[in-house]
Amino acid sequence: MSTIQDVAKRASVGAATVSRVLNGNGYVKEETREKVMRAIEELDYTPNEMARNLFFKRTGIVAIIIPQISHPFFAEFVDEAMLELAKYNYKVMVCNTWDESHYELQYLEMLQRSMVDGIIFGAHSLDIREYQNAKRPIVALDRELGAGIPCVSADHQEGGRLAAEVLMEAGCKKVLQFCGKKGVSTPSFQRHACFERIFQEHGLECHNFTLSRNSFSYGYFHRIVEGVFEQYPDIDGIFGTDIIVMNAIRRAAELGIRVPEDLKAVAYDGTGVTGLMHPDLTTVVQPIGELARECVHLMMELTQGNAIAQTSIKLPVILRKGMTT
């Protein structure tokens, strides 16, 4: 079987030129390109991606590590990141951690062992030192992985403010917000703090319902709202991520609690599932496409050995007003 070197020799060019022709990137003179293509044909050469990647110390794969791909926020993020990475000829490995650190450690080792060129981390269950020691291209989505590792997130503080204000304007006096499990270091918690502070500053009540698990399955979100209106019978507003709020509205309907008359609701994320609701759900929308593109651009800089000047990137959120407030 012919190798890339055989092709290069026959075409009287370097192996890097053959690779550029095969990948269709980088400048190659038309005359040279034809010579290479002829050599490929004459030698009946099928490029072995592994051998080529080993030669160029590049796998052409970026891994995206997330808690669970079936959660719509992560699924939409991967959709958008994949589209952007395709422009740079990169493929995507998707790795669920199911909130188990042994999986995450395995994925990090994969980076160390050159199975992928870089990792976008949308999960975080290991000690900061593990990520720091990696010394390879890492970009974090919504996770703080320590100094030097870029972190891309939405402006969650502004998101918390928008949600609090729209509920207050709708007349809410006693609200409940669903908060992620403690112990994960993520800027997304800033929305909880900001939301609570604004209600307290106005002398209003804000209760926090903290999730006991770091799970992202539909089934878990379905269960957690089960007893919430019995536990907080007199709340008049709720705030949480799309699926939690949609489940809470479903539960409210089962109990005869009317939205928006008896209960106002604001969702956070703005994934496609919110479009299934009637009446339209008031939602703080994260810029999922831009988050993905920013992560990819930073990753491309790192894989090329470039330094990242600003390691904390915050992108704006918007409020989409619906009929639930």
Next chain:
Amino acid sequence: MSTIQDVAKRASVGAATVSRVLNGNGYVKEETREKVMRAIEELDYTPNEMARNLFFKRTGIVAIIIPQISHPFFAEFVDEAMLELAKYNYKVMVCNTWDESHYELQYLEMLQRSMVDGIIFGAHSLDIREYQNAKRPIVALDRELGAGIPCVSADHQEGGRLAAEVLMEAGCKKVLQFCGKKGVSTPSFQRHACFERIFQEHGLECHNFTLSRNSFSYGYFHRIVEGVFEQYPDIDGIFGTDIIVMNAIRRAAELGIRVPEDLKAVAYDGTGVTGLMHPDLTTVVQPIGELARECVHLMMELTQGNAIAQTSIKLPVILRKGMTT
């Protein structure tokens, strides 16, 4: 930098033994394992996955090709397949085709070029010959890729029958079913044919609303139901995949059409999003976890060079009765 051969030499074993120790699979005597581990430590060896994979002609990666990962059916399928593949120490590359055949061709070439060990195809836009010529491990989910390529699907015919019967029992006389775009060769179309035939056999009306695009985005499904009740003002039952039916119910609510009084509805797939509905949605549930596990098992057989005796595998569906019929 040390290589796997250096480690093998120092430990006086073969490279395959070092690999077994590193991967933690296959039998290795405890004494040998310790010798290998000592050699790894003494040489400060970091395994290069690429070099090792090239040596063993294995990438440890299975690609899953689907139209779009943000569609809940495919997202849940990938979740389940990933969990199963992890047991065999395989990672998952996820590839959206966005219904564009040039992407699918690129992914197929990736298999030819040994970038992945096998492909599970849940998309199909190329000529059958392309898959046939690959002569590498391919398993199809719900797609007919020609002789010899195993196809795993739910029993769609039974699914169509269950949906038709539950709507007829609820008194429907004139129903509408949403059908996938024509031109894709998939056993899932059997449900449309069966559903229509049953209504016709009973002298009842069945209209087919055929999608013009092979798109799987929330936005597309939101738009297609927009004018459906104006176009079919007197239908009393609808049948389609989860997101289409949920969108149709949302649209019906906007128009003051009551479910189930004026309109009955049955969804197909049974993904997590159906749990967000109030009242509970009557649904034909595909066994997504079992479909994924069956695809993975067949893939493992093929990567080990084993033949597949039965290439058409049908798994049972069930009816989950809700309040919409």
